[in-house]
Amino acid sequence: MSTAPEFDLRTALEARGVSRRKFLKFCSVMAATMALPSRYSRVIAQSLEKTKRPVMVWLEFQDCTGNTEAMLRVSDPGIAEIVLEVLSLEYHETIMAGSGTHAQDALDRVMKDYDGKFIAVVEGSIPMGDGGVYCTIGGRTALDIAREVLPKAAAVFAVGACAWDGGIVGAGINPTGAVGVEQAVPGIKHLVNLGGCPHNPQNTAAALVHYLTFGELPALDQFNRPLFAYGNLIHEQCERRAHYDAGRYVEEWGDEGARKGWCLYKMGCKGPESTFNCPVVRYNDATSWPIKAGHGCIGCAAPKFWDTRSPFYNRLPKVPGFGVDVKAEEIGWTAVGLVAAATVVQVGANMVRDKVRPPDKPTPPENLDSLQ
Numbered sequence: 001m002s003t004a005p006e007f008d009l010r011t012a013l014e015a016r017g018v019s020r021r022k023f024l025k026f027c028s029v030m031a032a033t034m035a036l037p038s039r040y041s042r043v044i045a046q047s048l049e050k051t052k053r054p055v056m057v058w059l060e061f062q063d064c065t066g067n068t069e070a071m072l073r074v075s076d077p078g079i080a081e082i083v084l085e086v087l088s089l090e091y092h093e094t095i096m097a098g099s100g101t102h103a104q105d106a107l108d109r110v111m112k113d114y115d116g117k118f119i120a121v122v123e124g125s126i127p128m129g130d131g132g133v134y135c136t137i138g139g140r141t142a143l144d145i146a147r148e149v150l151p152k153a154a155a156v157f158a159v160g161a162c163a164w165d166g167g168i169v170g171a172g173i174n175p176t177g178a179v180g181v182e183q184a185v186p187g188i189k190h191l192v193n194l195g196g197c198p199h200n201p202q203n204t205a206a207a208l209v210h211y212l213t214f215g216e217l218p219a220l221d222q223f224n225r226p227l228f229a230y231g232n233l234i235h236e237q238c239e240r241r242a243h244y245d246a247g248r249y250v251e252e253w254g255d256e257g258a259r260k261g262w263c264l265y266k267m268g269c270k271g272p273e274s275t276f277n278c279p280v281v282r283y284n285d286a287t288s289w290p291i292k293a294g295h296g297c298i299g300c301a302a303p304k305f306w307d308t309r310s311p312f313y314n315r316l317p318k319v320p321g322f323g324v325d326v327k328a329e330e331i332g333w334t335a336v337g338l339v340a341a342a343t344v345v346q347v348g349a350n351m352v353r354d355k356v357r358p359p360d361k362p363t364p365p366e367n368l369d370s371l372q
Contacts, residue, residue: 009049012085026082033206033281034218035228047213048086054212055118057110058092059149061142062135062169062178063124066198067160068094074201074285083205086212087119093137104138111152119208120153122146125162125169126184129177146185155190155211156181159199161300164223167197171306182224192217193224197300202281203229223303229281234271234297235319237279240264258294268313269296276301 013023027048028041060068071083072095089095091107098106110118124142127134132141150156158181161167170178182191194204207226210218218226235241243249244263251257251266265272274297278289291297299309 009051009053009086013082016081016085018081018085023082029202030206030209033202033228033277034210034226044209044213048082048209051086051212053086053088054154055110055114056087056089056121057107057118057149057153058089058121058123059142059145060093061122061124061126061146061163062176063160063162065094065123067123067163068092070198070283071159071201071204083208087208090118100138107149111149115152117154118152119155119157119211120150121157121159121204122150122163122181123159125166125178125180127169127176127178128184129175134176134178143184146181150181150185150188153190155192155217156188157192157194157204157207158182159194159204161195161197161305164193164195165304168306171304190217191224192220192226195223195225195230195301195303196276197305200229200276200278200281200283202286203277225301229277230275230301232275232277234274234276234278234291237277238271238291239279240291261294264291264294264296265319266315267296268298268311268315270299270302270305270309270312270316271297272319273316274299274302274305274309 010020010023014020024041024045027044028038030044031038031041034040058068090110091103093103096103096106124135126132126142126146128143132143135142137145158164162169162178163181165180165183166174166178167180169176170180180193182188182193192207194200194207196203203226206228207218210216210226218228221227221230223230235244238244240261240263243261244265248260248262249257249266250262250264253267257263263269269291271291278297279291282289282292296312298312299305302309
């Protein structure tokens with residue numbers, strides 16, 4: 001069996017303008033994204049530097065190329081540069097130089113020479129209607145390609161909502177019969193779903209780095225999503241959560257609450273029912289995310305979100321905590337009333353206790369002069 005060519009990661013990164021300091025920063029970001037102690041950044045660095053450069057293929061089916069663009073456009077700390085340098089990317093229709101038979105030859109070679117050893121990334125849904133004719137590459141259906149390639153991979157990463165469960169292509173009446181990887185190719189043992197529209201490239205990079213560092217996939221939830229990225233509600237991490245608790249809500253777009261950055265729940269924000277680490281990791285080099293930009297969460301990392309989270313501007317019916325129709329001033333007066341009521345109850349309880357069991361009276365000291 002062929003092996004990936006030996007290479008010096010440090011030299012390769014320096015050739016791309018990635019300094020040692022930037023590489024270590026990347027490793028620190030990966031450790032933080034995976035919710036690992038900071039000391040693991042050195043473990044990650046050492047592991048990546050010693051890796052034998054695993055081979056990766058990136059398959060694109062029914063997609064908008066948004067996940068590829070998200071991965072390639074990250075500039076700091078150079079996720080695309082580092083991950084694509086650590087991994088030997090042998091096939092990717094959007095960015096590879098070869099086309100036609102040359103591209104197909106590259107994919108065939110990987111399946112032959114690295115059977116059971118390569119990493120596969122899938123972007124886009126896979127149509128199953130009418131034999132899969134709605135997405136063909138080189139005369140073959142996406143379904144045929146997926147069923148040939150993916151079982152031979154050591155690990156499969158489905159990036160974006162479409163590759164996970166069909167996304168927008170599989171929403172509604174779904175005329176093409178579009179589904180996600182797990183439905184199209186059942187039985188894949190090492191599958192990681194990275195939902196989102198698009199995926200967050202930092203999470204994808206972290207999942208890949210976890211696999212390269214520890215030789216296994218990260219801990220996954222019931223949807224095969226990494227817990228480090230999908231284990232907490234957006235509502236619990238949101239920077240506007242304090243406004244929700246205080247009863248301060250945007251009532252209509254452009255009002256005073258919108259200008260002051262109040263909670264977007266009444267405008268349809270799906271954060272209370274959606275799990276993702278957007279508030280922590282963010283997008284665009286960690287500069288922002290939808291809620292910070294003034295738009296409610298649409299739950300793009302939730303299962304079948306186009307169907308289950310729409311209409312996007314209709315608010316959720318019930319959320320634990322204060323009622324969403326309560327104003328901030330009312331919450332303030334309610335809090336005062338609760339404190340007063342609690343005080344009355346406590347005083348009453350003390351009076352009953354004293355009647356049932358009078359408090360012990362202190363015994364005066366025998367020699368008062370000793371205290372003077």
